[in-house]
Amino acid sequence: MKRLYSLRLVVLMPSVLLTGCSLPFIGQMSGTGLSREEFAHYVEEVFRFQNRMTSEVMMLTAADDSANFSAVLKSEQQMQQACAPLNEYVARNIDGLSNGLALQRQVVKSALECDHAAHAVEVQLKR
Numbered sequence: 001m002k003r004l005y006s007l008r009l010v011v012l013m014p015s016v017l018l019t020g021c022s023l024p025f026i027g028q029m030s031g032t033g034l035s036r037e038e039f040a041h042y043v044e045e046v047f048r049f050q051n052r053m054t055s056e057v058m059m060l061t062a063a064d065d066s067a068n069f070s071a072v073l074k075s076e077q078q079m080q081q082a083c084a085p086l087n088e089y090v091a092r093n094i095d096g097l098s099n100g101l102a103l104q105r106q107v108v109k110s111a112l113e114c115d116h117a118a119h120a121v122e123v124q125l126k127r
Helices: 002-018 036-063 069-080 083-094 099-127
Strands: none
Touching: 002 083, 002 099, 036 083, 036 099, 069 083, 083 099
């Protein structure tokens, strides 16, 4: 079920991004020093990157030819947890549901952690 959900996000995400999905509330409050537009672009890039890592893990899972498989899966699970607010935000956008302020703040707070977790998966995949 989790893989199907991830696949749905990977397949549908480009259409959401093309329609201008953004985080309108973000600005200096994020603590990053980035403008709203810069932060929205950063979050979009983080989402795309973590989805690419999910896709690569799914392909590896299908092939199941890695001695480092359990470490990759552990990193991927940590990434999914770190990126959960961002994935929920995008999924709600795809479904046409509103995103509350609490979820939007979670996305702001978790974006950097999600980015780091996705890069940790990339490191494991390269081993």
